Amino acid sequence: MKTKDLFLASALTLENKFYDLNYIKKWIKVQNNNVNVNINKIDFKDLKGWNFYDEYSILKHETSKFFSIEGIDIKTNWGQVSNWQQPIINQPEIGYLGFITKEFDGVLYFLLQAKIEPGNVNYVQLSPTLQATKSNYTQVHKGKTPNYLNYFTNATKNQIILDQLQSEQGARFLRKRNRNIIIKIEEDIKIEDNFIWLTLGQIKLLMQEDNLINMDTRTVISGISIDFDFNANFNSNNVFLNSSNKDKPLFSFDELIQFITNRKCFYDLEVSSISLSKMKNWIIEKDCIKHVENKYFKIIAAQVSIENREVMQWTQPMVEPSQEGICAFVCKKINNVIHFIVQAKLEAGNFDIIELAPTVQCLTGNYRTDGHESLPFLKYVLNAKENQIIFDTLQSEEGGRFYREQNRNLLIMSDDNLSNELPENYIWMTLNQINTFIKYNNYFNIQARSLIAAISYI
Amino acid sequence: MKTKDLFLASALTLENKFYDLNYIKKWIKVQNNNVNVNINKIDFKDLKGWNFYDEYSILKHETSKFFSIEGIDIKTNWGQVSNWQQPIINQPEIGYLGFITKEFDGVLYFLLQAKIEPGNVNYVQLSPTLQATKSNYTQVHKGKTPNYLNYFTNATKNQIILDQLQSEQGARFLRKRNRNIIIKIEEDIKIEDNFIWLTLGQIKLLMQEDNLINMDTRTVISGISIDFDFNANFNSNNVFLNSSNKDKPLFSFDELIQFITNRKCFYDLEVSSISLSKMKNWIIEKDCIKHVENKYFKIIAAQVSIENREVMQWTQPMVEPSQEGICAFVCKKINNVIHFIVQAKLEAGNFDIIELAPTVQCLTGNYRTDGHESLPFLKYVLNAKENQIIFDTLQSEEGGRFYREQNRNLLIMSDDNLSNELPENYIWMTLNQINTFIKYNNYFNIQARSLIAAISYI
Secondary structure (H helix, E strand, C coil): CCHHHHHHHHHCCCCCCCCCHHHHHHHHHHHHHCCEEEEEEECHHHCCCEEEECCCCEEEECCCCCCEEEEEEEEECCCCCCEEEEEEEECCCCEEEEEEEEEECCEEEEEEEEEECCCCCCCEEEECCEEEEHHHHHCCCCCCCCCCHHHHHCCCCCCEEEEEEEECCCCCECCCEEEEEEEEECCCCCCCCCEEEEEHHHHHHHHCCCCCECHHHHHHHHCCCCCCCCCCCCCCCCHHHHHCCCCCCCCCHHHHHHHHHHHHHHCCEEEEEECHHHCCCEEECCCEEEECCCCCEEEEEEEEEEECCCEEEEEEEEEEECCCEEEEEEEEEECCEEEEEEEEEECCCCCCCEEEECCEEECCCCCCCCCCCCCCCHHHHHCCCHHHEEEEEEEECCCCCECCCEEEEEEEECCCCCCCCCCCCEEEEEHHHHHHHHHCCCCECHHHHHHHHCCCCC | CCHHHHHHHHHCCCCCCCCCHHHHHHHHHHHHHCCEEEEEEECHHHCCCEEEECCCCEEEECCCCCCEEEEEEEEECCCCCCEEEEEEEECCCCEEEEEEEEEECCEEEEEEEEEECCCCCCCEEEECCEEEEHHHHCCCCCCCCCCCHHHHHCCCHHHEEEEEEEECCCCCECCCEEEEEEEEECCCCCCCCCEEEEEHHHHHHHHCCCCCECHHHHHHHHCCCCCCCCCCCCCCCCHHHHHCCCCCCCCCHHHHHHHHHHHHHHCCEEEEEECHHHCCCEEECCCEEEECCCCCEEEEEEEEEEECCCEEEEEEEEEEECCCEEEEEEEEEECCEEEEEEEEEECCCCCCCEEEECCEEECCCCCCCCCCCCCCCHHHHHCCCHHHEEEEEEEECCCCCECCCEEEEEEEECCCCCCCCCCCCEEEEEHHHHHHHHHCCCCECHHHHHHHHCCCCC
């Protein structure tokens, strides 16, 4: 079967020949119960191996490995504030996020890992088969290698069925990207204890619940373009399955590219390094780097201990958000096709000035109180009626860097009262168009991709 | 008529209702005869307003405008040399390259300018209607504005028929990009003396001659995707027109993206600033910055004077190449469709590690003598038989920065003896696939785009 047909069949399959959804949810709970995670906030001086260097310019590991916390100065004509400074995570190495898949009875199954991420609200969430650094991957460091790494390093061209570069959060990471990769194997494979086979349909439904599917899984899944046969009759009530079927978009690809070029040329983004100690409005205390008004997020120091079969302990800096954020797509049937309101959004760490973001993305201020009334569509999303809400869940950011960061993820179907006219940084796109842009790197940001990944066709 | 149909009709039209090709060539010659250009090489100390700063760290204008010459240090695992240093042009502002087009009798005409570029071998070449800086465009500097600028600044969304961000030469410019834009007007327009209406078919044929069409025209034209009606019968002998007609590519888009991701993840490119005076193997003399072995290129100081109706004089740094380079695409009919050998190539100034380049691109060493025998396909191109050569011309680089830089541009049709198996940084793409990738920014480099622009369907 062709890859696109395999993806489609898997997306439409809830019947897992190994486990049903209830079993899987219980299995995650058991994995969670079997582990004991402690995170204690500590002082920076008690971090082991992590130090400030050059008079508090930078916080990094003594080996210069892992990541560093640096200061940046941002000048831009985007938004209300034309100049600010902030800490950011610099982790230049490309990370690898990979799934092993295998066909059973004509359906593609994905191998997920119940992975402990200390920062997560749920400590254990389902991650891709492999999360590895480029050093792991290219074997620069000999040493303990992650499970299943060799399947990826030895993958032949024919085994690779998806391979994309995708961005991380532009407000927190400086131009970070990950390689999102899916391979398909034919041979038998030993399934380790904390691994499990799921269909794409199951993964998508689990994404519509709080904090079960981790961010890395969501980003890889978002790259899968469900390719509908335009003549197929699915006999389904699913609004996306039916409407994506005949794609008559409001705008052509050329028009969408014109919109993006226009926004990229209109906005400036100038990012330069500064010392952490010289950031205006940020102060370094003994146990955190924080904004003077306690806004946005803090850099904290954490001692982590994880106990299951073995005990692991380490210390590291983490990012602690000041509040829960919100990300929402508003969509509407226009010309009988569902269209999404996509936002061209500038974030400090973006690789190329703007990326395409959800209709509403408000992560760096309290969306409930902080005077965001003027933020387009925020009120519309918060006032949506029950029957307009396709999903409304809490999703965690990467638990290896973020301390209990979870954001509200919503998909809202508009009523007919919502105008087709949009503010200047917004444009309508169909799901097929979004899927196409996601394939080309650095068009859609991770918050948008995460929402798109959760769209179910069942 | 739809834009894509207008582009196609214009590409297939040689009959210009205003001027035929012979007249146009004569007209360019007249423009050339009417101008007197002198470039004298001078010492750096005689540059007016241009100085070295910070102990010969950087060469720039006292206003910090225009561009600067800076030193960079490059670390990479690409190619034979893992670390080198070189001067590079830093010009962070996005340039605007724009065409005004207008429909006459159902055919789209492009308004070209006979533009004097002092560095060019032919001083006058045909440029887009507008070449402007972002400052011109956004009216940051009040002052004399370029001809026709107001058509672009006032263009409505419906008038814009192409709008793309495209890269400049990655070996000479640091992450420089231009906005390539085409607008279509309905109203009458006054044609200034040195402007002329051409069809797309005429522009493409003129590109197949030496040094008539400047680089800026070539890059904008390359973004035009000729959209063939798959059922049309063109009754033509043109090999591209006939073969693009039924597109059965060797590789799918997903496979091409996998190839690109793989190459981007495999190669590292680490670029950092260094002082011009500290570049290894480069020396600053009184009148040039040059490589100790006189390789690659020199930074020189030039005094320019142009006399036609008025006299203009100024001084500026320029880049003088050490030799003529070569760029060539090799193509082959596979599955009855023409496929091009596309190279994933790393250059120091690239925005995103690698860009897609011609089959052969050899600009920074003497391809005839410098021991490039091992360069894939170079020998094949140089030994091509007459009947394999679709075009073989000399084309100038941008005459505002480069001193008499011209490179040999070839398009070669392979014989059946050329294997379909390619070395690891090379892949087969059809013209339709190339056209699609060009639309998304930073996939194809300017040398590749320039060659693609010159493909004629007549």
